[in-house]
Amino acid sequence: MDITKRFDRLLGIYFYLQSKPLVKAQDLADKYEVSLRTIYRDIKALEHAGVPIMGEAGYGYSLMHTYKIQPINFTEQEALSFGVAEKLMEHYLDKEIGQHFTNALLKMKGVLRFTDKENVADLESKVLINKEKHFLNENVPAALATLFESMVKRKQIHLKYKSVESNSQERNIEVIGVFQEGQFWYFMAYCHLRHEVRQFRLDRIEEIRLIDLKHTQEFLPLQTYLSSNKKEELLETVRIWVSKDMSRYLHWERQFYGFKTEEEKDNGVEMLFHTSQLEHFARWFMMFADEAIIYEPQRLKDSVHHILQNAIGTFEDYALSQKNGGSIPKPRK
Template identity: 60%
Template sequence: MDIEKRFDRILAIYFHLQAKPVVKAQDLADKFQVSLRTIYRDVKTLENAGVPIYGEAGIGYSLISDYKIPPTLFTPNEALSFAIAEKLMQHYLDKEIGQHFSNALLKMKAVLRYSDKEHLAYVEDKVLINKRKDFLNTNVPSALAVLFEGIAKKRQLTLAYKSAESTVVKERRIEPIGIFQEGDFWYFMAFCHRQDEIRQFRLDRVHKIELSGTPFVGKYKPLSFYLEKKGETAEVQTVRIRVSRKAAHYLTWKRKYYGFIEEVEKGDNVEMLFKTRNTHGEFARWFLMYADEAVILEPLTLKKQVRALLDTYLKKMEAE
């Protein structure tokens, strides 16, 4: 057995226990890609070393309250990772959470060795990530922060929201379940009291959001359950297209968002297979970007969608 590898894993398990109120053995096994038996043995090693771990069947492991060890020094590579982490957080998070993260990171930087601080300061200026203006609604700079607070405190939120199908901003009262990123946008799943069902919302379509003092009425399962359920209920459509070899690489940038499965090279062309949930005609509109270099092989319904879009455009051109 690799003793050094086991030592690193046991130490990492300890940090997981210190960072979370409860940690499940299965989650640890999945993270470190080892068996449950190995995790049980590693936890026992920590207990034998004097770490006060409380375990309950079906619940998980936790450290006895108030048990801590002094801050651990970061390795040089861990310290350098702060540079990219802060830039990424500023790009993907809203203004308020981004500021909270920067403040937390500043406290972490304070315990670095002087040499690591020098290296980090040098590298920070060498990393640049341009923030997309349409990624978040800049008029609601604390939307993510309010969502996280509502989830953590299990309190209802009131928001002004404009859906993709509507031109009117409507007031809604929701109970947020979880937040996820898909494609180029943040989304959140929530129980909507107005619709009396669990709905998916896109963060940049929120025009106002506030935390209320009203607690959740319902009890909800983990976010992953609702995302899997959403995938099961949506109708999956098989799509095959043929693209010229010279244009095929352009499709690789976005095709994963449309259910790409595989590609097969055939002479001067590439055939691509998709399993897509083409709920609002997104695939047809995306395909039109490359229509001069591509052909739809199946299904017929997609061909009709593309033709309808082209007919509409041609009529507009003729009317001008």
């Protein structure tokens, strides 16, 4: 077992050296969770195997500039894309899949020209991805990897899942496919608890494990189920007018609320949406309501009016409570 681990580590170090212009021994020790002494021994082993490594302990190691794998070549633009790709995948993938992607990318970086390695290393230090949004449940670091494995092996998954409407429930599922929409990862699966195909969200998984039971169902392509889901939703047409100044700030979020078309009209922009979540739309609309008008539907107007009345009532209750020295009142509903 130790021999296998060392072989894998030596192979990993080999590809790591090919992927960067200079590698410090401490970075390798941290990456593979071993001592510096072990890294020094590994470097010596690679040298004895004929790998042309330059450098020394305390400074760093690199391969000879002329040493690279043939015949694969990448353009400068393709090489630079590696630097951004790894940052994005660290953000969007779970820990296990992210590590597999990093290892694969290291092998790809290994065939780059020396100047391209320097450019990629420089670019990586200048690209940061905001990690405040959690697409995945960090307590389940291998969720995405488990879903992928289940699809490849056609094996069932035992899942502990917490939906918005109910407490955690355990069930066996057969995964059909995985997709990202809006700000979250989702997956479609046949649920043995409900005996139907259902949609799940990755960040609501509390426990997940592959079990030794084969799929019992034959599935159509994922897109078929996604299209079917959208047809089953009762979509309502929403038409609003927004001032020109405000409309430019909505481009990034409106796609999450069913945006379809826009047209300049009356010194502003008329927008058309199709949505099945009027309540969510109403609360989003409140962010720019002082520079917008709802044309239709009436239910959306009523919803916004109701939210505004409750907000004003809650504020008045709070002001009165503070005046009388009372506690914070409960929000009106």
